[in-house]
Amino acid sequence: MAQIAAAEHELRRVIGDAEGLGDREVEGLSEGDLLALYRDMILLRTYDERSVVYHRQGRIGTYAIYWNHEAMQAGAAYALADDDWIFPSYRESAIGLLRGLPAATILSWWRGHPSGWWNPADYNVASICVPIATQVPHAAGLAWGKRLRGEDACALVFFGDGATSEGAFHEGANFAAVMQAPVVLLCNNNQWAISTPVSAQTRAETLADKAAGYGMPGVRVDGLDVLAVYEATREAVERARAGEGPTFVEALSYRAAPHATADDPTAYIDLERVEEERTRECVGRYEGYLRRLGVLTDEQAEQIKAEAADVMREGIKAAESEPPADIGLVFEHAYADPPPQLAEDLAELRRILGGSVG
Amino acid sequence: MAEKLLVEAINDCFHVELERDENVMVMGEDVGRAGGVFRATAGLRDRFGPDRCVDTPLAEAGILGTAVGLCMAGWRPVCEMQYDAFSYPALDQLITHVGRYRWRTGGGMEFPVTIRMPYGGGVRAPELHDDSPETYYVHTPGIKVAIPSTPADAKGLLAAAIRDPDPVVILEPKLHYRTLRGEVPEGEHVTPLGKARLAREGTDLTLVAYGSMVPLSEAAADALAGEASVEVLDLRSLKPLDEEALLASAAKTGRVVIVQEAPRVAGFAAEIAAVLAEKAILDLQGPVLRVTGYDVPYPYWQIEDAYMPSVERVVDAARKLLAF
Ligand SMILES: Cc1ncc(C[n+]2csc(CCOP(=O)(O)OP(=O)(O)O)c2C)c(N)n1
Ligand SMILES: [Mg+2]
Numbered sequence: 001m002a003q004i005a006a007a008e009h010e011l012r013r014v015i016g017d018a019e020g021l022g023d024r025e026v027e028g029l030s031e032g033d034l035l036a037l038y039r040d041m042i043l044l045r046t047y048d049e050r051s052v053v054y055h056r057q058g059r060i061g062t063y064a065i066y067w068n069h070e071a072m073q074a075g076a077a078y079a080l081a082d083d084d085w086i087f088p089s090y091r092e093s094a095i096g097l098l099r100g101l102p103a104a105t106i107l108s109w110w111r112g113h114p115s116g117w118w119n120p121a122d123y124n125v126a127s128i129c130v131p132i133a134t135q136v137p138h139a140a141g142l143a144w145g146k147r148l149r150g151e152d153a154c155a156l157v158f159f160g161d162g163a164t165s166e167g168a169f170h171e172g173a174n175f176a177a178v179m180q181a182p183v184v185l186l187c188n189n190n191q192w193a194i195s196t197p198v199s200a201q202t203r204a205e206t207l208a209d210k211a212a213g214y215g216m217p218g219v220r221v222d223g224l225d226v227l228a229v230y231e232a233t234r235e236a237v238e239r240a241r242a243g244e245g246p247t248f249v250e251a252l253s254y255r256a257a258p259h260a261t262a263d264d265p266t267a268y269i270d271l272e273r274v275e276e277e278r279t280r281e282c283v284g285r286y287e288g289y290l291r292r293l294g295v296l297t298d299e300q301a302e303q304i305k306a307e308a309a310d311v312m313r314e315g316i317k318a319a320e321s322e323p324p325a326d327i328g329l330v331f332e333h334a335y336a337d338p339p340p341q342l343a344e345d346l347a348e349l350r351r352i353l354g355g356s357v358g
Numbered sequence: 359m360a361e362k363l364l365v366e367a368i369n370d371c372f373h374v375e376l377e378r379d380e381n382v383m384v385m386g387e388d389v390g391r392a393g394g395v396f397r398a399t400a401g402l403r404d405r406f407g408p409d410r411c412v413d414t415p416l417a418e419a420g421i422l423g424t425a426v427g428l429c430m431a432g433w434r435p436v437c438e439m440q441y442d443a444f445s446y447p448a449l450d451q452l453i454t455h456v457g458r459y460r461w462r463t464g465g466g467m468e469f470p471v472t473i474r475m476p477y478g479g480g481v482r483a484p485e486l487h488d489d490s491p492e493t494y495y496v497h498t499p500g501i502k503v504a505i506p507s508t509p510a511d512a513k514g515l516l517a518a519a520i521r522d523p524d525p526v527v528i529l530e531p532k533l534h535y536r537t538l539r540g541e542v543p544e545g546e547h548v549t550p551l552g553k554a555r556l557a558r559e560g561t562d563l564t565l566v567a568y569g570s571m572v573p574l575s576e577a578a579a580d581a582l583a584g585e586a587s588v589e590v591l592d593l594r595s596l597k598p599l600d601e602e603a604l605l606a607s608a609a610k611t612g613r614v615v616i617v618q619e620a621p622r623v624a625g626f627a628a629e630i631a632a633v634l635a636e637k638a639i640l641d642l643q644g645p646v647l648r649v650t651g652y653d654v655p656y657p658y659w660q661i662e663d664a665y666m667p668s669v670e671r672v673v674d675a676a677r678k679l680l681a682f
Contacts, residue, residue, distance in 0.1 A: 172424070
């Protein structure tokens, strides 16, 4: 049995605030790293804000907004090596951008075009997981399987506060601990699961408390503090690589945007609280920190934002210029060696429909 | 060739396949130290080590869910579900991921997972140790399903499943684990998926069956000897289905009775009947009949024999059809 201390309740923070908490520095991060993190956050933010616009313009379908989650996504991903895997939920749909996945691919996913389905092995980024928490055992299995092969890679899996109520979370977390799988369980506690507050998900005082039950450490970080998330994830990755197994990281934030483009939160959310949260949003906080440190100039900020805007302009252009998908793709890829009936079905469909649909 | 019990043939297959391919690993509840509650995995942990014959936590969704990740790391996991009905917690992973992940990656990644479990009744067991869940699996896109009825096929179909690039579910007739003995080829032995087996040739009527309903159908054919020449087609593989063999037999005899242990409604027999209706109607001399379990929970074992398709019920259906 592992000797595991009770989870920390205090939120770890690096970036200071107006209430008197001073800025800290994270050991080992160069100015180049700090700027790279900023670039990652701006890219994610720009992707998200543009996507909401594209949705309104009818250019993408329903979209899960992640505004104000950029700090935890960029911070955690930055703690990984390229060989490490990321298992995103729909909330982290664009995290592949940080691994070189083209914006056009992710936009195509939200456009429902087959070109939006990438090969995870090309980026070490798993497919976007839609059923809540079911990706947790995948990450545990991948990490365990890599360890069995003597490979150094570990896995980072994102899931929400609501996900911690699911059986798949429990089975995945327990498996990870039992197998000492090198995986970081990153819980995005934005305090809402669509309209259900976290207080209706659990009686546990904090979500990190759950970790002790699995025999793994649990830590809590300010999810709006990119450096705190980075630092906690880096520690968890170090533990994982040292063969000490999984860590549960609870990144606390507050969902300051609708759950998705199809959601109207005015029916259930406290709008004043949302307004307040929006004034403390994570990108602005990091920008303030960098400026206090004297690392970021206006020019650099402008340039980084302009580059991100270009990525999105190019991305949507490329996504929209994808030719219509052939109906043959309905039948492809489900099997390496498809049952013969599928070829008959396709031939019949082509006879009836001709080449295309819609 | 050696004579082996059906469960021994499965064990033999594991020894051969784990030796042959170092990426194959076995995982499940009690498969390692105990060698499986039916001893199907006996000796593997000693021979190949606890990392290739893994005693997992008691968590079926976790077993199948981590198997998805293991595939991504290059393994070929063979997951044991301890009993038919205890595979249901894993259906979520099966439906939402195992059957879809290859498709989701645009064919870029393979998920060569095998899921195997003892299935079926007639063993005087407590509740939920008797189910025939093949329809859930066969209905799931991306999943192949095979069900052996002989020791040789138990070995050969499992080997085919392990080597197949796609996820395959194997249901093993637990009733016959230790009651059915037969010749089993030594060493590597593969029974290709999608090929039915003519268990017995006949000219008047075809009994279509799979798994434990095959020996039963053969007994029914014996009982009908002198009255009619009965063919028994062992499907072996439900998906892919050997339509050619099915249609050839229907064309030859013109009369088909499908024997299925699972409850009737939307069971696999209904699928077979539909294929015959679509593609063999002019060959048929009468309606396609089904002898199946009933649309009730599998009963208390003192009266389970009344639920199970029996020689009497199969003979009755065959006579009805012959007299049509
Ligand atoms: C198994 C499952 N049940 C229900 C849903 C529908 N659903 C989509 S998002 C969501 C809320 C999830 O909340 P949380 O885990 O906190 O993640 P967040 O959306 O806040 O990132 C629900 C219920 C689903 N996708 N999967
Ligand atoms: Mg949430």
